[in-house]
Amino acid sequence: MTKLIRPSRRRFLHGTALAGAALATPTFFTRGAWAQDFCNNPTGSTVTLGFNVPQTGPYAEEGKDELRAFELAVQHLNGEGDGGMMATFKPSNLTGNGVLGKKVEFVTGDTQTKSDAARASARRMIEKDKVIMVSGGSSSGVAVAVQSLCQEMGVVFMAGLTHSNDTTGKDKRRYGFRHFFNAYQSGVALGSVLAEAYGKDRRAYHLTADYTWGWTQEESIKNATEAQGWETAQAVRTPLGAGDFSQYLTPVLNSGADVLILNHYGGDMVNSLTQAVQFGMRDKQVNGKQFEIVVPLYSELMAEGAGENVKGIFGTSNWSWQLDNDGSKAFAKSFGQAYGRPPSQAAHTCYVQTLLYANAVETAGTFAPPEVIKALEGFEFDGMGNGPTLYRAEDHQCFKDVLVVKGNDNPTSQFDLLSVYKVVGRDEVTYDPSIFGGELGPYDGGTCAG
Amino acid sequence: MDAILLQILNGLDKGGAYALIALGLTLTFGTLGVVNFAHGALFMLGAFCVVGVQQLLTLAERVRDPSITFFEAYIEQPYLVSWFGDTGAMIIDWVIPISLLLAIPIMLLVGIVMERGLIRFFYKRPHAEQILVTFGLAIVLAEIIKGWFGANPIPVQPPEIVRGSADIAAWFGLDANLSYPWWRLIYLAASLLIIASVFAFLNLTTYGMVVRAGMADRETVQLLGINIQRRFTIVFGLAAVVAGLAGALYTGIQPPNYNIGMEFLVLSFVVVVVGGMGSLPGAVAAGFLLGMLQSFASLNEVKSLLPGIDQVIIYLVAVVVLLTRPRGLMGRKGVMEA
Numbered sequence: 001m002t003k004l005i006r007p008s009r010r011r012f013l014h015g016t017a018l019a020g021a022a023l024a025t026p027t028f029f030t031r032g033a034w035a036q037d038f039c040n041n042p043t044g045s046t047v048t049l050g051f052n053v054p055q056t057g058p059y060a061e062e063g064k065d066e067l068r069a070f071e072l073a074v075q076h077l078n079g080e081g082d083g084g085m086m087a088t089f090k091p092s093n094l095t096g097n098g099v100l101g102k103k104v105e106f107v108t109g110d111t112q113t114k115s116d117a118a119r120a121s122a123r124r125m126i127e128k129d130k131v132i133m134v135s136g137g138s139s140s141g142v143a144v145a146v147q148s149l150c151q152e153m154g155v156v157f158m159a160g161l162t163h164s165n166d167t168t169g170k171d172k173r174r175y176g177f178r179h180f181f182n183a184y185q186s187g188v189a190l191g192s193v194l195a196e197a198y199g200k201d202r203r204a205y206h207l208t209a210d211y212t213w214g215w216t217q218e219e220s221i222k223n224a225t226e227a228q229g230w231e232t233a234q235a236v237r238t239p240l241g242a243g244d245f246s247q248y249l250t251p252v253l254n255s256g257a258d259v260l261i262l263n264h265y266g267g268d269m270v271n272s273l274t275q276a277v278q279f280g281m282r283d284k285q286v287n288g289k290q291f292e293i294v295v296p297l298y299s300e301l302m303a304e305g306a307g308e309n310v311k312g313i314f315g316t317s318n319w320s321w322q323l324d325n326d327g328s329k330a331f332a333k334s335f336g337q338a339y340g341r342p343p344s345q346a347a348h349t350c351y352v353q354t355l356l357y358a359n360a361v362e363t364a365g366t367f368a369p370p371e372v373i374k375a376l377e378g379f380e381f382d383g384m385g386n387g388p389t390l391y392r393a394e395d396h397q398c399f400k401d402v403l404v405v406k407g408n409d410n411p412t413s414q415f416d417l418l419s420v421y422k423v424v425g426r427d428e429v430t431y432d433p434s435i436f437g438g439e440l441g442p443y444d445g446g447t448c449a450g
Numbered sequence: 451m452d453a454i455l456l457q458i459l460n461g462l463d464k465g466g467a468y469a470l471i472a473l474g475l476t477l478t479f480g481t482l483g484v485v486n487f488a489h490g491a492l493f494m495l496g497a498f499c500v501v502g503v504q505q506l507l508t509l510a511e512r513v514r515d516p517s518i519t520f521f522e523a524y525i526e527q528p529y530l531v532s533w534f535g536d537t538g539a540m541i542i543d544w545v546i547p548i549s550l551l552l553a554i555p556i557m558l559l560v561g562i563v564m565e566r567g568l569i570r571f572f573y574k575r576p577h578a579e580q581i582l583v584t585f586g587l588a589i590v591l592a593e594i595i596k597g598w599f600g601a602n603p604i605p606v607q608p609p610e611i612v613r614g615s616a617d618i619a620a621w622f623g624l625d626a627n628l629s630y631p632w633w634r635l636i637y638l639a640a641s642l643l644i645i646a647s648v649f650a651f652l653n654l655t656t657y658g659m660v661v662r663a664g665m666a667d668r669e670t671v672q673l674l675g676i677n678i679q680r681r682f683t684i685v686f687g688l689a690a691v692v693a694g695l696a697g698a699l700y701t702g703i704q705p706p707n708y709n710i711g712m713e714f715l716v717l718s719f720v721v722v723v724v725g726g727m728g729s730l731p732g733a734v735a736a737g738f739l740l741g742m743l744q745s746f747a748s749l750n751e752v753k754s755l756l757p758g759i760d761q762v763i764i765y766l767v768a769v770v771v772l773l774t775r776p777r778g779l780m781g782r783k784g785v786m787e788a
Contacts, residue, residue, distance in 0.1 A: 055601070057601075060601055234750055236753070243704045243710075246634070247464070247745045247748035247760065248748055250745070251453065251748070251749055253452075253453075253456060253627065253629075254452045254627060267602070267603055267705075270705070275703075278613065278632075278633065279615055279630070279631055280615030280629045280631070329520065332520065333520045333521055336520060336521030337521045340522070341523070342518075412517040413515050413518055413525070415518065416517065
C-alpha cells in the first residue's frame with residue numbers, strides 16, 4: 001500500500017548527526033547559564049517569573065483565578081495599582097520598585113492538570129523564557145511533579161493550590177515551598193466540628209479522586225473522623241475527570257452510610273456534588289439520622305459551579321475574602337476593583353506566594369536560589385490574611401489558622417456562598433514534620449537542565 | 451435487593467446514552483458505508499445547542515450588587531427576567547426542553563451539510579481515509595466550540611421540577627429504599643422513545659422500506675429508478691439528529707465541554723463493534739448491555755474482588771466478543787469484510 005522510504009547510509013548518518021546536534025543544543029545554553037553561578041540569573045533590567053496554571057482540564061476555573069492574582073501581584077511588585085497586601089505584609093523588604101530594582105515580568109503556561117504537560121510547560125519556561133522562579137498549579141499531582149523538576153534544574157518553585165500531604169511530606173523538596181494548607185490540617189480542623197454538628201455515631205462513605213491528593217485527604221479525614229468515634233463504611237476511588245459519577249453514587253444509597261464525604265475538587269466536585277444532590281441524598285434519612293454530605297476541601301469557584309447544592313455543607317478553606325483583617329480586606333478590595341469579583345483561595349495563595357518570593361529575594365539581596373531558600377526557611381510573617389504565619393524550615397510548609405466553612409443558607413450576593421464557621425488555631429493544626437517522612441535534599445546542585 | 455435494582459436502573463440509564471450514540475453511528479455505517487469518527491462531535495454539537503440557547507436566553511444586563519461595598523460588584527440580570535419577571539425566569543428554567551425543539555432542525559441541517567459538503571466525496575475511498583477525514587473534522591469542530599465557548603464545562607440545569615429524585619419504591623407500593631433522579635429517568639424514557647421512533651421509521655414507513663432495501667442492495671434499488679443517494683443523505687441527517695438529541699439531553703446530567711464528544715466516541719465504537727457492524731438492533735442491545743455491565747462492575751463487592759474492573763470492563767468485553775464472535779453479537783455477514 002505505502003512504500004517504505006529507504007534512506008541511503010550517507011543520508012542516514014547525515015540526519016543522525018543533525019539530530020544529535022539539535023538534541024544537544026539545550027545543553028550548550030545551560031553550559032552558558034551555569035557560568036552565571038545559578039540557573040537563569042537575570043542580567044538585564046527585568047526579571048521573569050513563570051506562572052504555570054491549569055488553563056484547561058477539571059481545574060481550569062482555579063487556574064483562571066490564579067492568573068488574575070499573579071497579574072495583580074506583579075503589578076503591585078512593580079509599584080502599580082493600589083499595592084494590595086504590600087501595605088499590610090510585615091516584616092517586609094518590598095519596595096514597590098520591582099525586585100532588586102529589576103522590573104518584574106511574567107510568562108504563563110498551561111499545566112492541563114496533567115503532570116507530564118505541567119513538567120513540559122515548566123521546562124519550557126525555564127529553558128526558553130529564562131524564568132527565575134516557577135509558581136502556580138491547582139493539583140497536587142502537578143505540584144509534586146513540577147517541584148521535583150525544579151529541584152533538578154535549580155529553580156525555586158512556589159506551589160499554588162496543592163493540598164496533598166505529600167507535597168511537603170514524602171515528596172518535599174529543598175526548592176519547593178507551599179503556603180497552602182494540607183489534608184492533614186483539614187482533617188484536624190474538620191473532625192471536631194463534624195462530631196459536634198452531626199454526632200459521634202456516624203458511618204461515612206468516601207468517594208475519592210484517584211491521585212496523590214485524594215489518597216492523602218481520604219486518609220487524613222478518615223483518621224480524624226474515626227478518632228471522633230465515626231465508622232468508615234467504604235472508601236471508593238474514582239478516576240479524575242469521570243464526568244458521570246452515577247455508578248459510584250448508587251451504591252452509597254444502600255450502604256448503610258449516613259454521611260457522604262466527597263474527596264473531589266474543582267470540576268469533579270461540581271459534578272459529583274450536583275449528581276449526589278440529584279440522587280436525593282440531601283433529603284434522605286438513614287439510621288434514623290439526616291443524611292449529610294461533606295466536602296473537606298472547599299473552593300468558592302466550586303461553590304459557584306454547584307450553585308444551590310452547597311447550602312449547609314461543611315468543608316475547610318485556606319482563606320476567605322470575607323475574613324475581617326487588614327490583609328484580607330486590602331487584597332479583596334484590590335482584586336475586586338481589578339476584576340469585578342472577589343478572589344478565591346487559589347488566587348490568594350498564589351498572590352501571597354509571589355510576594356513572599358520577592359520579599360525573600362530582597363532579604364537575601366540576590367536571586368541566587370540557595371540564599372533565597374534560606375531567607376524563606378523559618379520566615380515568620382503577618383498581614384497576609386491568615387494571621388501570624390510560619391514557613392517551617394523542616395518541610396517548607398506554612399503554619400497558620402485553618403478555616404472551617406459552611407455553605408450559606410441565605411446568600412446575600414452571588415459571591416456570598418460560603419461563610420466562615422470556625423477558625424481553628426495554628427497550634428491545633430501544627431504537627432511533627434517527621435510523621436510524613438521525606439527528604440528536602442541539597443541547596444546546591446541544580447543543573448538548569450534537569 | 452434494593453442495591454441490585456438501583457444498579458439495574460443505573461445501567462439502563464447509562465445504556466440509554468450509549469445505545470443512542472451507537473444507533474446513529476450504525477445508521478450512517480449501514481446506509482452510507484462510512485465509518486464516521488465525527489459522530490462524537492455531533493453529540494457534542496447537540497449539547498452545545500443547549501449551551502447556545504442558554505446563553506441567548508440569559509443575555510444579561512449588569513446591575514450593581516449593593517451587598518458588596520468595598521469594590522464595585524455587579525450581578526448579571528438576564529433581560530428576560532428584567533422584562534417578564536417570573537415568566538422570564540421560567541423560560542430560562544426550561545432551557546433544555548426548549549433547546550431540544552431547536553436542536554432537531556439544527557442537527558438535521560448540520561448532518562445534511564456535512565454529508566453533502568464532505569462525506570460524499572469519500573464513499574468510494576478506503577475506510578482508513580474515511581476515518582482520517584472524519585476524525586480530522588471532529589478535531590476541527592471541537593476546536594471551534596472551544597474557541598467560541600471556552601474549555602471549561604458549562605453548567606446547565608434541568609427544569610426545577612425534575613431536578614430532584616423520584617421515589618420509585620412508592621410508585622409500586624414497595625417498602626424499599628429506591629429513588630432515582632428524575633432527569634435520568636427522563637433521559638432513559640427519551641432514549642427509548644427515540645430508538646423506537648427510528649425503528650418505526652425504518653420498518654413501518656415506505657420511505658424506511660426503500661432505505662432498508664438500499665442498505666441491502668444499493669445497485670438494484672438504483673436500477674429501479676430510485677434516487678437512493680438522496681434518501682441516504684436524509685438518513686445521515688437523521689443520524690445527526692439522534693446524536694444531537696442524545697447530547698442535548700445529556701447536558702442535564704453532566705455539564706458539557708468541548709471534549710465530551712471524544713469521551714463518548716471511543717465508547718460508542720466499542721458498542722458498535724460489540725453489537726455488530728451494521729446491525730441496528732445489535733447497537734441498541736450492546737449499548738444497554740455495556741451500560742449495565744459498567745454499572746455492576748462499579749459495585750464495591752465486585753471491585754474488591756477485581757480492583758479497577760469498573761474502568762476496563764467495557765474493553766474486556768469487547769476483546770472477548772471479538773475473539774469468540776468476530777462479527778459482534780448480531781453482526782451481518784459481509785460487512786467490513788471485503
